[in-house]
Amino acid sequence: MFGRDPVPKKVRTLLSAIEALPRGARRHGGVDAICREFASLVDHTLLKPEAMPEDVLRLCDEGARWGFAAVVVNPCYVRLAAERLRKTGLRVASVAGFPLGASRPDVKRREAERALEDSASEVDMVLAIGRLRAGDLAAVEEDIRGVAEACRKRRALLKVILECALLTDEQKRAGAQVAVRAGAQFVKTSTGFGPAGATAEDVALLRATVGSKIGVKAAGGIRTLADAVRMLAAGASRIGTSSGVSILEELRVLCGE
Numbered sequence: 001m002f003g004r005d006p007v008p009k010k011v012r013t014l015l016s017a018i019e020a021l022p023r024g025a026r027r028h029g030g031v032d033a034i035c036r037e038f039a040s041l042v043d044h045t046l047l048k049p050e051a052m053p054e055d056v057l058r059l060c061d062e063g064a065r066w067g068f069a070a071v072v073v074n075p076c077y078v079r080l081a082a083e084r085l086r087k088t089g090l091r092v093a094s095v096a097g098f099p100l101g102a103s104r105p106d107v108k109r110r111e112a113e114r115a116l117e118d119s120a121s122e123v124d125m126v127l128a129i130g131r132l133r134a135g136d137l138a139a140v141e142e143d144i145r146g147v148a149e150a151c152r153k154r155r156a157l158l159k160v161i162l163e164c165a166l167l168t169d170e171q172k173r174a175g176a177q178v179a180v181r182a183g184a185q186f187v188k189t190s191t192g193f194g195p196a197g198a199t200a201e202d203v204a205l206l207r208a209t210v211g212s213k214i215g216v217k218a219a220g221g222i223r224t225l226a227d228a229v230r231m232l233a234a235g236a237s238r239i240g241t242s243s244g245v246s247i248l249e250e251l252r253v254l255c256g257e
Helices: 007-019 023-027 031-039 053-066 075-084 105-117 129-134 137-153 169-182 200-210 225-234 244-254
Strands: 042-046 070-073 091-096 122-126 157-161 186-188 215-219 238-241
Touching: 007 031, 007 225, 031 244, 042 053, 042 215, 042 244, 053 070, 053 075, 053 244, 070 075, 070 122, 075 091, 075 105, 091 105, 105 122, 105 137, 122 137, 129 137, 129 169, 137 157, 137 169, 157 169, 157 215, 169 186, 169 200, 186 200, 200 215, 200 225, 215 225, 225 238, 225 244, 238 244
Parallel strands: 042 070, 042 238, 070 091, 091 122, 122 157, 157 186, 186 215, 215 238
Antiparallel strands: none
């Protein structure tokens, strides 16, 4: 089911259409088609600690309206989001070990299991950053593998967050390789809570490391259409942002609407 990430070719086609706007919109089936394809690459995200139930419901309604890939919410709101989206087919994603990655491996696994029991279908986990920096790759792999096993049992996607701003390039490569070996379907740049967010350089490094069969998610500080396009052009196959609606509105303006 997860052996190949089909998105990069789709990304290339979409970026070509955007580059050719507004003529590209007509060739590509119109503005709505471009916006739908762009939205399908975006995780519409709300992980702020102050988020209230009404904010989560608004996020879900926006997700359903625009057709994002998933909505991403903290574990305490997974059930609420899943119920709101029950008839829409939109995926609910949640997090484990977030945002520090410093929980015990068994706690991360249980957190993922509970989110999956509450109807999440994707989990974004933070790997053991300190262990990775120390070079203890066996511990990092064990940490990821438990969550990967929980996800596999539920046929759910696992995205592993590296928090690239805290790592050397060598550590980023090692972390991505371990994540793939442990069973992740995506590697992800950042939590959005670290010292810096996604960069095109980190996206390109991760893509070069994992190849074409694994997804690369860029997240953290992506607030404009230009930001998102830069990440996609560097090799991202998913964008995580809390600015998805404004980015799509910006795209519609660019399309001439």
